[in-house]
Amino acid sequence: MKIIIISPAFPPNRDGVGDYTFVLADGLADKNEVIIVTSKLKGVKSESKNKFHVIREIDKWGGLDLFHILSICKNFSPELVIIQYVSFMYGRGGINLTFPLLSVLLRIRYSVFTMLHELFTPFGFSIKTFLMSLIQRLMLFFLIIGSDRIGVSIKVWERVLKRFFFWRKGDFRWIPIPSNIKISTKTNIPEKLSRFNKKPLLAFFGSLHITKIMEFLTASLDALVKKGYDAGLIVIGQDENEISAYIKELPDYLRERIFCTGYCSSEDVSQYLSITDIFLLPLIDGVSSRRTSLMAALKHGLPVVTTKGFLTDDIFLQENFTLLSPSTDKALFAANVVRVAEDEKLRDATGKKGREAYEKYFSEKLMIERYLDHAFSMKK
Structure with a gap:
């Protein structure tokens, strides 16, 4: 099966979602053809790993970049597109209303699976935080509309989303986050x-x-x-x-x-x-x-x-x-x-x-x- 994974972060970025994406890609690549679409990183070019290919060509995750992602998908013709989602990773201040529309466009031709690592910022006690939370909830809504299946990292969110999207209860699934730290064989004290x-x-x-x-x-x-x-x-x-x-x-x-x-x-x-x-x-x-x-x-x-x-x-x-x-x-x-x-x-x-x-x-x-x-x- 051909799979594209979309993630703004990927090693050598020092980021938890990037490390998670590496573990996911490494596991999926055992029996599938995998491409990772990720952000540009100064001094690091697109590369072919032993098991998968990394395309580092996305700048701001909006506007023309979204058409570039659609072009990559068209050329690769994946049977599955996986989106790793944390709102703050796709836009400055956690706001990017155009990115969720990408999933809507992708779903027209491909099967889209979105993994929700976080949902949105709580409303908080300031107008700024309240508005940010409101916009992020709107982003999440369109992202879910544009996804065939949705994974969530904790059970509480699974219950909440099933309640609000009651007609799509079967589309949500709890997928816990594993460790990305391999057990070292060294026994000496650092x-x-x-x-x-x-x-x-x-x-x-x-x-x-x-x-x-x-x-x-x-x-x-x-x-x-x-x-x-x-x-x-x-x-x-x-x-x-x-x-x-x-x-x-x-x-x-x-x-x-x-x-x-x-x-x-x-x-x-x-x-x-x-x-x-x-x-x-x-x-x-x-x-x-x-x-x-x-x-x-x-x-x-x-x-x-x-x-x-x-x-x-x-x-x-x-x-x-x-x-x-x-x-x-x-x-x-x-x-x-x-x-x-x-x-x-x-x-x-x-x-x-x-x-x-x-x-x-x-x-x-x-x-x-x-x-x-x-x-x-x-x-x-």
Whole structure:
């Protein structure tokens, strides 16, 4: 089957959706002919990988660029077009009313599958945010109209969209986001961390987005230190400048126990995770199946202490493979961290359950199978 994947980001871009697209393309290319259409990147040309071809010719994702995408599709004649969608990736300020019309035009001739990584910005409390959210909802509406099938990264969104597009309930499917971090075969401690000999070693991995509750990380570290542990916290993927605003007010005895790795390759991330004792992921909106940092931790068999909120998938509440607390309860989150640190059997059992849950529900192989199953269910 010929497949075109449209994604504004693709490696070497440092972007989660780009990494996700690479994993998807790599898996689909085992038995299909795959082309990725992505943004121009200075110094990087279109290229043929071992398994697929990358076309880096799109500039602003509007106007003439859309006709260029239609031209590429016409020349390649794909049986399936997959769109990776995050509103902010297709337009400055998250607004691009012309791009969703592309899916409408594509659907006239091709089967279109759109993967929704995010839906839209919440209305918020300012006129600017309200208008942005309103326009992004309109963009989403036209994108869905222009799609035969739609994948969503969390169950809550699947339920919401099925309710609003009730006549198309069968067109939506939950497709969790897997980890894009391969487990490293190296067993040595990263050189950067060789002098940071702390136990237990806590880890946080990912961006410092507003949805991450950084205060919970330092509260957990403080709780362990006050219990007599020589604990430490590694912040994977961020440097000290990026996290300075969060730690500058901390007392010295905590600040000296926090180690920032800076930007990491996938192999470096895997090495850091491999020496971690407890993985922390405090989220305002709650843990969900779109969090790739969580998936990396589960894949590596780490016990995960996280939070539940309005976006938390049912599977996290029904199956006990992470330690959950409300996103409003800092004390309980820290208590869960201490509990895991004190109980080796709980630590091992939670890590094992997490790894098993990853293979059962979230793995890369399952993602590819879900895409193809949903795609082959289309009737043109």
